[in-house]
Amino acid sequence: MAEDKKPDLRTRLIDAAEAExxxxxxxxxxxxxxxxxAGCALGAxxxxxxxLDELVMRVNSRTLERLGAxxxxxxxxxxxxxxxxxxxxxYAVFALQNRRLWSAxxxxxxxxxxxxxxxxxxxxxxxxxxxxxxxxxxxxxxxxEAIRLRVRTLFGAVHGVVHLALQGRLxxxxxxxxxxxxxxxxGALVIGARAAVAxxxxx
Amino acid sequence: MAEDKKPDLRTRLIDAAEAExxxxxxxxxxxxxxxxxAGCALGAxxxxxxxLDELVMRVNSRTLERLGAxxxxxxxxxxxxxxxxxxxxxYAVFALQNRRLWSAxxxxxxxxxxxxxxxxxxxxxxxxxxxxxxxxxxxxxxxxEAIRLRVRTLFGAVHGVVHLALQGRLxxxxxxxxxxxxxxxxGALVIGARAAVAxxxxx
DNA sequence: TGTACATCAGTGAACGCGCGTTCACTGATGTAC
DNA sequence: TGTACATCAGTGAACGCGCGTTCACTGATGTAC
Numbered sequence: 001m002a003e004d005k006k007p008d009l010r011t012r013l014i015d016a017a018e019a020e021x022x023x024x025x026x027x028x029x030x031x032x033x034x035x036x037x038a039g040c041a042l043g044a045x046x047x048x049x050x051x052l053d054e055l056v057m058r059v060n061s062r063t064l065e066r067l068g069a070x071x072x073x074x075x076x077x078x079x080x081x082x083x084x085x086x087x088x089x090x091y092a093v094f095a096l097q098n099r100r101l102w103s104a105x106x107x108x109x110x111x112x113x114x115x116x117x118x119x120x121x122x123x124x125x126x127x128x129x130x131x132x133x134x135x136x137x138x139x140x141x142x143x144x145e146a147i148r149l150r151v152r153t154l155f156g157a158v159h160g161v162v163h164l165a166l167q168g169r170l171x172x173x174x175x176x177x178x179x180x181x182x183x184x185x186x187g188a189l190v191i192g193a194r195a196a197v198a199x200x201x202x203x
Numbered sequence: 204m205a206e207d208k209k210p211d212l213r214t215r216l217i218d219a220a221e222a223e224x225x226x227x228x229x230x231x232x233x234x235x236x237x238x239x240x241a242g243c244a245l246g247a248x249x250x251x252x253x254x255l256d257e258l259v260m261r262v263n264s265r266t267l268e269r270l271g272a273x274x275x276x277x278x279x280x281x282x283x284x285x286x287x288x289x290x291x292x293x294y295a296v297f298a299l300q301n302r303r304l305w306s307a308x309x310x311x312x313x314x315x316x317x318x319x320x321x322x323x324x325x326x327x328x329x330x331x332x333x334x335x336x337x338x339x340x341x342x343x344x345x346x347x348e349a350i351r352l353r354v355r356t357l358f359g360a361v362h363g364v365v366h367l368a369l370q371g372r373l374x375x376x377x378x379x380x381x382x383x384x385x386x387x388x389x390g391a392l393v394i395g396a397r398a399a400v401a402x403x404x405x406x
Numbered sequence: 407t408g409t410a411c412a413t414c415a416g417t418g419a420a421c422g423c424g425c426g427t428t429c430a431c432t433g434a435t436g437t438a439c
Numbered sequence: 440t441g442t443a444c445a446t447c448a449g450t451g452a453a454c455g456c457g458c459g460t461t462c463a464c465t466g467a468t469g470t471a472c
């Protein structure tokens with residue numbers, strides 16, 4: 001009666017893993033904590049999923065999906081410049097609000113020699129495409145190949161600033177100023193892109 | 204006779220740890236491998252050093268010093284723009300040539316609640332200052348505080364592109380194109396900075 | 407020059423723990439007749 | 440409706456291993472007399 005119909009164990013395990021990572025970070029993820037949280041026995045993990053690694057990838061997969069959703073509204077801004085700026089800002093905000101889950105995206109390493117499954121790789125392509133659209137509009141002079149490259153560079157730049165800021169240590173930007181600095185960075189790059197088109201210089 | 208005067212054990216241990224990290228990465232660093240390589244017993248580590256963590260910090264300290272040396276020539280370029288570009292390029296080259304040692308700089312986490320010792324923190328400040336000089340020359344309109352912030356943003360941007368490229372997975376720039384892309388990135392930022400001064404806009 | 411003693415870097419077997427994974431078992435559910 | 444049997448998700452104690460750290464011991468070196 002009060003016994004809600006529980007979701008399928010596999011889902012509960014992914015939920016639990018997600019919550020654990022959100023609380024303790026990827027390094028703090030332990031099989032025992034996950035099963036305790038999901039309310040099942042330790043061994044049950046291996047019925048639902050092949051591996052702890054798979055569990056992490058399922059969580060990362062969700063995070064990527066949520067990230068995608070968080071970036072979606074940005075694409076509706078009314079100029080390529082505005083879209084690019086909005087994407088970068090949304091990225092920073094998402095990272096700030098989901099720090100550990102977001103970090104897990106980049107921290108997770110598969111054991112030596114194991115390849116990332118295609119379904120996970122494909123999810124990244126979606127992100128690339130989303131950034132690529134405004135950039136292509138901004139630089140109609142560049143071939144698709146060059147755009148794809150620039151997307152990666154732009155993404156890397158924004159990512160790096162956010163990443164170091166969230167790590168806190170070393171040489172990061174203070175978190176309170178992160179959005180502002182990301183905006184300054186992307187703003188400069190976007191102006192540079194426009195100037196390149198106007199000037200006719202390929203680079 | 205053929206017995207060369209061996210350096211002090213502590214030094215040999217740091218040498219060995221450095222070599223191990225260079226070969227296998229920070230995650231692959233094991234006390235037993237280090238001592239085997241240094242030619243001493245396992246327990247000897249704890250006479251020379253308080254901890255494996257300290258050993259890592261000693262290695263990182265060296266890496267930072269070598270990074271500093273690798274960046275030094277860049278400062279002799281003849282305009283602030285050129286210096287900034289040369290610094291970024293030297294950074295990318297250093298990372299490419301010292302991938303695992305460079306990565307260790309950012310991967311190493313001290314156990315919860317342990318603070319980074321000052322001697323290590325100070326070494327980072329040196330790097331910041333080195334990038335700050337040309338940037339301050341480029342933006343004489345900005346107060347020192349703002350320059351310090353921009354240095355971190357610029358550093359983060361370059362770092363991010365390099366970092367993702369070296370990771371290889373996900374959304375990185377291909378390594379062969381890394382230097383070119385870093386140059387494009389920094390070039391655009393430097394142009395943006397100059398334009399900001401000319402235009403009188405603070406941002 | 408010799409003897410007794412203290413020091414301490416260096417040794418390596420053993421400790422201890424964290425933790426992913428396995429596996430023999432249980433019990434609920436479904437199927438055949 | 441009842442009985443026998445198969446299946447299989449779920450259980451949790453036990454396994455096994457990697458690995459940082461400790462600690463009782465050794466033996467070389469230095470000091471005092």
